[in-house]
Amino acid sequence: xxxxxxxxxxxPVFEEAPVELRCNYSSSVSVYLFWYVQYxxxxxxxxxxxxSGSTLVKGINGFEAEFKKSETSFHLTKPSAHMSDAxxxxxxxxxxxxxxxxxxxxxxxx
Amino acid sequence: AAGxxxxxxxxxxxxxxxxxxxxxxxxRHDTVYWYQQGPGQDPQxxxxxxxxxxxxxxSIPDRFSAQQFSDYxxxxxxxxxxxxxxxxxxxxSADGGIGVGDNEQFFGPGTRLTVL
Numbered sequence: 001x002x003x004x005x006x007x008x009x010x011x012p013v014f015e016e017a018p019v020e021l022r023c024n025y026s027s028s029v030s031v032y033l034f035w036y037v038q039y040x041x042x043x044x045x046x047x048x049x050x051x052s053g054s055t056l057v058k059g060i061n062g063f064e065a066e067f068k069k070s071e072t073s074f075h076l077t078k079p080s081a082h083m084s085d086a087x088x089x090x091x092x093x094x095x096x097x098x099x100x101x102x103x104x105x106x107x108x109x110x
Numbered sequence: 111a112a113g114x115x116x117x118x119x120x121x122x123x124x125x126x127x128x129x130x131x132x133x134x135x136x137x138r139h140d141t142v143y144w145y146q147q148g149p150g151q152d153p154q155x156x157x158x159x160x161x162x163x164x165x166x167x168x169s170i171p172d173r174f175s176a177q178q179f180s181d182y183x184x185x186x187x188x189x190x191x192x193x194x195x196x197x198x199x200x201x202x203s204a205d206g207g208i209g210v211g212d213n214e215q216f217f218g219p220g221t222r223l224t225v226l
């Protein structure tokens with residue numbers, strides 16, 4: 001069975017501070033990992049994905065994530081937060097259907 | 111580029127009524143997934159279709175049914191609505207068979223269902 005755990009339900013940061021949203025996964029099969037962002041009252045937008053190959057994945061809006069098999073982690077990072085990054089972020093694993101983590105609310109303070 | 115279309119965007123119903131949500135996938139996509147996102151919760155997989163056949167089933171109540179039509183659009187039918195059915199319902203479409211890792215799911219904007 002596959003599962004995803006997002007370790008923080010809320011992450012507050014100051015503008016221009018680095019961001020790290022943590023995600024751990026559990027999977028007994030090939031791992032396909034995703035990060036989605038959801039702005040208030042909007043749908044899910046794909047930030048980045050890991051399917052195979054390079055373990056450091058770059059996505060949109062300056063985000064990147066590193067797949068670490070030994071740690072079963074896929075943490076999302078960004079060197080400098082912008083106010084527009086404030087949103088809910090979901091980590092997900094896929095084996096056909098997507099299985100989402102509980103979400104992390106990123107808030108950015110000026 | 112064409113995206114996934116969901117209709118209606120908002121729907122208000124009363125308890126015990128029925129509702130039908132529609133999803134129009136990206137052209138040439140043959141796979142559709144339905145997800146339910148309750149208030150403050152993560153999206154939960156309901157059901158999926160590949161080439162008009164149900165391919166996987168998640169935590170979908172027996173009061174709900176869904177199908178995929180010959181033009182690949184899908185409808186989620188919900189009967190005997192309960193207050194707890196109030197949620198955002200997402201449809202996602204993909205190109206290719208279920209289980210193929212590279213077939214990215216593209217999400218629609220969702221239908222917000224409110225049950226009073």
